[in-house]
Amino acid sequence: xxxxxxxxxxxxxxxxxxxxxxxxxxxxxxxxxxxxxxxxxxxxxxxxxxxxxxxxxxxxxxxxxxxxxxxxxxxxxxxxxxxxxxxxxxxxxxxxxxxxxxxxxxxxxxxxxxxxxxxxxxxxxxxxxxxxxxxxxxxxxxxxxxxxxxxxxxxxxxxxxxxxxxxxxxxxxxxxxxxxxxxxxxxxxxxxxxxxxxxxxxxxxxxxxxxxxxxxxxxxxxxxxxxxxxxxxxxxxxxxxxxxxxxxxxxxxxxxxxxxxxxxxxxxxxxxxxxxxxxxxxxxxxxxxxxxxxxxxxxxxxxxxxxxxxxxxxxxxxxxxxxxxxxxxxxxxxxxxx
Amino acid sequence: xxxxxxxxxxxxxxxxxxxxxxxxxxxxxxxxxxxxxxxxxxxxxxxxxxxxxxxxxxxxxxxxxxxxxxxxxxxxxxxxxxxxxxxxxxxxxxxxxxxxxxxxxxxxxxxxxxxxxxxxxxxxxxxxxxxxxxxxxxxxxxxxxxxxxxxxxxxxxxxxxxxxxxxxxxxxxxxxxxxxxxxxxxxxxxxxxxxxxxxxxxxxxxxxxxxxxxxxxxxxxxxxxxxxxxxxxxxxxxxxxxxxxxxxxxxxxxxxxxxxxxxxxxxxxxxxxxxxxxxxxxxxxxxxxxxxxxxxxxxxxxxxxxxxxxxxxxxxxxxxxxxxxxxxxxxxxxxxxx
Numbered sequence: 001x002x003x004x005x006x007x008x009x010x011x012x013x014x015x016x017x018x019x020x021x022x023x024x025x026x027x028x029x030x031x032x033x034x035x036x037x038x039x040x041x042x043x044x045x046x047x048x049x050x051x052x053x054x055x056x057x058x059x060x061x062x063x064x065x066x067x068x069x070x071x072x073x074x075x076x077x078x079x080x081x082x083x084x085x086x087x088x089x090x091x092x093x094x095x096x097x098x099x100x101x102x103x104x105x106x107x108x109x110x111x112x113x114x115x116x117x118x119x120x121x122x123x124x125x126x127x128x129x130x131x132x133x134x135x136x137x138x139x140x141x142x143x144x145x146x147x148x149x150x151x152x153x154x155x156x157x158x159x160x161x162x163x164x165x166x167x168x169x170x171x172x173x174x175x176x177x178x179x180x181x182x183x184x185x186x187x188x189x190x191x192x193x194x195x196x197x198x199x200x201x202x203x204x205x206x207x208x209x210x211x212x213x214x215x216x217x218x219x220x221x222x223x224x225x226x227x228x229x230x231x232x233x234x235x236x237x238x239x240x241x242x243x244x245x246x247x248x249x250x251x252x253x254x255x256x257x258x259x260x261x262x263x264x265x266x267x268x269x270x271x272x273x274x275x276x277x278x279x280x281x282x283x284x285x286x287x288x289x290x291x292x293x294x295x296x297x298x299x300x301x302x303x304x305x306x307x308x309x310x311x312x313x314x315x316x317x318x319x320x321x322x323x324x325x326x327x328x329x330x331x332x333x334x335x336x337x338x
Numbered sequence: 339x340x341x342x343x344x345x346x347x348x349x350x351x352x353x354x355x356x357x358x359x360x361x362x363x364x365x366x367x368x369x370x371x372x373x374x375x376x377x378x379x380x381x382x383x384x385x386x387x388x389x390x391x392x393x394x395x396x397x398x399x400x401x402x403x404x405x406x407x408x409x410x411x412x413x414x415x416x417x418x419x420x421x422x423x424x425x426x427x428x429x430x431x432x433x434x435x436x437x438x439x440x441x442x443x444x445x446x447x448x449x450x451x452x453x454x455x456x457x458x459x460x461x462x463x464x465x466x467x468x469x470x471x472x473x474x475x476x477x478x479x480x481x482x483x484x485x486x487x488x489x490x491x492x493x494x495x496x497x498x499x500x501x502x503x504x505x506x507x508x509x510x511x512x513x514x515x516x517x518x519x520x521x522x523x524x525x526x527x528x529x530x531x532x533x534x535x536x537x538x539x540x541x542x543x544x545x546x547x548x549x550x551x552x553x554x555x556x557x558x559x560x561x562x563x564x565x566x567x568x569x570x571x572x573x574x575x576x577x578x579x580x581x582x583x584x585x586x587x588x589x590x591x592x593x594x595x596x597x598x599x600x601x602x603x604x605x606x607x608x609x610x611x612x613x614x615x616x617x618x619x620x621x622x623x624x625x626x627x628x629x630x631x632x633x634x635x636x637x638x639x640x641x642x643x644x645x646x647x648x649x650x651x652x653x654x655x656x657x658x659x660x661x662x663x664x665x666x667x668x669x670x671x672x673x674x675x676x
Contacts, residue, residue: 062610248605248609251603251606254603254606262601265567265592265601266605267604267615267617268599269617270615270616271619272400274622275617276614276616277604278608279609279613279614281609284612
């Protein structure tokens with residue numbers, strides 16, 4: 001007899017594939033009866049659950065590199081959890097771990113699916129943000145694709161989001177002129193006052209944005225780290241320099257509305273400027289995750305890299321918190337504390 | 339007294355900047371009185387003059403990496419010429435040379451502006467095509483950006499054009515499955531029967547093109563070498579594989595009509611497939627021209643790389659021959675024999 005013989009867990013499954021922006025009705029909370037642990041398995045209690053814009057892509061049934069979520073099956077994503085019980089020599093009860101796990105408050109996983117985290121070094125939740133897939137996304141997008149050089153100008157859309165805020169800090173560490181684009185005065189102050197960005201601009205009025213860009217990037221934009229897409233990106237492409245690198249990390253402005261996914265061809269700007277545009281997903285660099293994490297942790301210890309989170313309390317808030325990402329409700333990493 | 343005291347030359351100057359497709363009225367033929375040769379200069383008689391789609395960009399007064407042509411000044415481009423007289427120890431009368439020179443039948447150049455060519459090895463005109471900037475464009479676009487691997491599928495738009503026909507041959511040398519897109523049955527036969535492309539398809543009916551692509555590239559497109567842009571490119575982007583490379587060499591479909599330069603954002607396909615899109619101009623690789631030329635000549639000598647030209651007779655045909663590029667009138671390299 002084990003602990004989980006007495007336990008039932010709650011899980012969120014995908015109920016329907018959203019047509020545009022997801023709604024709470026696309027999710028369903030179900031009760032799950034947990035089977036007994038097998039050898040090599042661990043019983044986990046979720047502490048923090050990550051919500052990320054890329055998960056919208058997995059809700060659609062389209063060809064993509066990451067498999068779509070299955071209807072009726074639990075959503076999966078980044079989770080930090082405490083080990084309640086272990087039938088693996090790798091973990092002991094009380095250990096804190098992270099992994100790509102289910103939106104389930106109590107769940108069974110294979111020991112090989114998770115990694116132990118060091119909660120002495122930093123808050124446990126940072127392993128979903130700064131040291132997790134979002135931090136690694138920023139790290140590899142910058143260090144493997146953009147390859148910033150000192151004094152280059154870097155523009156970041158969605159700059160106050162989980163990835164963008166790390167991208168800008170890495171660009172500062174590399175000695176760049178850093179311009180963040182974010183949608184509210186409080187986000188803009190956060191970028192310049194808390195994180196040391198050189199400039200932070202609003203995007204709602206494109207003409208004002210263009211004037212600001214002229215002033216802050218008089219020699220043009222060497223690196224554009226794009227989390228958003230659409231009209232803002234069209235504008236910035238007019239200002240790229242010869243040899244510019246455009247990192248396509250997200251296109252959140254386009255995810256929910258296919259009609260918006262039409263605009264001026266960027267090919268014209270690319271050919272005029274011998275510029276590079278590269279899409280990626282963090283798992284492309286899975287072989288180097290350890291290297292990336294060590295570097296992020298080193299910068300954090302040195303005090304040149306900061307984390308920032310928007311934490312919402314309660315497992316039941318998962319659907320609406322995820323949906324709020326598309327309204328720009330978060331500053332920094334958005335997550336649920338269970 | 340020197341030979342050119344007796345000579346007048348003809349030149350084509352840019353008379354006006356075209357709004358859309360260039361017309362003969364955008365050019366003007368003028369008579370030029372040649373000054374005496376200075377030390378270090380040579381007198382040249384043009385033998386072949388290159389016309390290239392990229393020159394359309396230089397006719398506009400827009401920011402670009404290559405400076406625009408000046409109104410009232412001679413057009414410049416690739417020219418093969420015979421040395422008539424030399425005040426440089428580098429050249430002797432009768433030498434054949436090539437360089438970026440004026441659209442002028444007889445002209446003065448600095449010896450340092452041209453390079454001698456070996457007309458024993460190949461026809462002189464090949465130094466404007468196969469071994470010239472067009473061949474080098476194909477070479478660097480493939481070897482430095484696309485980096486083909488054996489058994490990968492390569493699609494080329496504008497495949498029967500000067501650059502495209504070399505791209506496809508390099509892809510075959512690299513062991514790829516090669517699909518050329520070209521606009522007439524005779525061009526398609528040229529690609530498969532003369533150059534060894536695996537497939538050649540028409541683009542006029544997009545649905546037929548899509549069906550053909552399904553059949554010829556069942557696993558998707560690993561490399562797309564794009565000389566054309568527009569709807570054909572939109573279609574091919576739906577079929578790229580994870581890690582695909584898209585080389586933006588030309589966008590001839592868009593050069594003359596800015597209204598056509600709007601379509602589905604390729605960023606979506608890039609992010610879904612972790613794909614790369616890179617614009618370039620051959621001068622980005624100027625430091626490696628010698629290396630590229632040696633490799634192209636080696637393949638030519640081995641018989642695995644062929645040249646092909648559409649040669650129009652007469653200096654006076656320059657404007658209309660250039661304009662005909664945009665109607666797809668050429669197969670292979672288009673040039674004027676003076």
